[in-house]
Amino acid sequence: MQEQMARLKNFRISIKRNFKGMPFTPLMTRESKLQIERKSIEVLGELYGSYKPINKIEPEDREWLHSVGISTARDPVHDAAGINDDYPTGRGVFIEDTKEFVVLVNCEDHIEIVMTPPNNERNLKKCFARMIKLHQTFEKIGFSSDSYLGSLTASPKNLGTGISLSGRINISKPEARELQPEIKMQIQTGTNCQITKTGGFLHLQSMQTLASNYNENL
Numbered sequence: 001m002q003e004q005m006a007r008l009k010n011f012r013i014s015i016k017r018n019f020k021g022m023p024f025t026p027l028m029t030r031e032s033k034l035q036i037e038r039k040s041i042e043v044l045g046e047l048y049g050s051y052k053p054i055n056k057i058e059p060e061d062r063e064w065l066h067s068v069g070i071s072t073a074r075d076p077v078h079d080a081a082g083i084n085d086d087y088p089t090g091r092g093v094f095i096e097d098t099k100e101f102v103v104l105v106n107c108e109d110h111i112e113i114v115m116t117p118p119n120n121e122r123n124l125k126k127c128f129a130r131m132i133k134l135h136q137t138f139e140k141i142g143f144s145s146d147s148y149l150g151s152l153t154a155s156p157k158n159l160g161t162g163i164s165l166s167g168r169i170n171i172s173k174p175e176a177r178e179l180q181p182e183i184k185m186q187i188q189t190g191t192n193c194q195i196t197k198t199g200g201f202l203h204l205q206s207m208q209t210l211a212s213n214y215n216e217n218l
Contacts, residue, residue, distance in 0.1 A: 012069055012116050013127055015135060016109040016153050016162040020142035024154045025106060026082040033090025033106050040094075040105045043138055049096040054107070055088045061095060068116045069166055070102060083108060083154065101134060109154050109162075111138060131163075 018024055019039065023032060044051055052061070054072055062072055072093065078084045094103040104112040113134050115127045144152045150160040158164070 011166065012114055013124075013131055013163065013165050014112055014114040015131055016112045016151075016158050017135070017138065018110045018144040018152055018154070020144050022110065022144070024144075024152075025108060025110070026154060028085075028090075028106075030086040030089055033086060036110050037090045037092060037105055039141055040103070040111055040138075043141065044094045044103060046137065047094070047096065049094055051092055051094040051105075053088065054091040054093060057093060061093075064099065065093070065095075065102065068102075068114075070104070070114060070116075075108075078108065081154075101130070103134075109158075113138075 019036065022028075022036060025033075028036070041051055052058070057065075057072055065072055070093075074084060074087060091106045092104075093107075094105070096102070099116060100118075102114045102116055104114065113131060115131050117127050146152055151158075151162040153159055153162050
């Protein structure tokens with residue numbers, strides 16, 4: 001077990017939310033994007049950190065975000081979905097002072113809270129507790145939800161909890177860094193994970209949210 005844990009380079013937990021009474025990103029006007037940004041910045045002002053428009057993020061911060069699996073590049077899928085209309089207006093990233101968490105604004109959903117614990121922090125329960133506390137900070141605005149579907153999101157695959165988990169695993173032996181095609185297929189189909197390789201790391205990302213959707217519990 002210790003050997004397996006030693007291979008875990010880092011992980012992140014994210015939760016996506018949209019504000020009540022506001023259109024989702026594919027239907028938002030330039031003015032509504034700016035309104036969401038203003039509301040988010042007002043809440044984020046109570047936290048320690050800095051907010052930067054997505055096109056004004058410092059190179060070192062952009063590099064760090066990429067290292068923890070957060071892309072700030074323009075997504076062509078979002079172009080096709082209409083999410084990137086008026087790009088980059090109203091989009092930005094808040095980075096907490098100790099880089100324990102990040103909040104993305106108007107990047108796909110209105111906000112996405114991403115826990116980015118340091119490499120020596122592997123306590124999932126503790127990270128979830130911190131995320132819930134951050135989630136409650138935004139509840140004063142009100143979230144879009146449905147009694148049958150749960151939390152409503154721009155992408156249907158995130159309906160329900162809106163929470164996802166991904167991790168980066170360090171494979172110490174060079175010959176083991178290339179997964180056999182049949183093993184890779186088994187992981188992708190059996191666990192619904194996406195596997196990508198960066199240098200000596202394998203990055204496993206859940207392709208669905210954690211826990212059952214609300215309607216699956218009825």
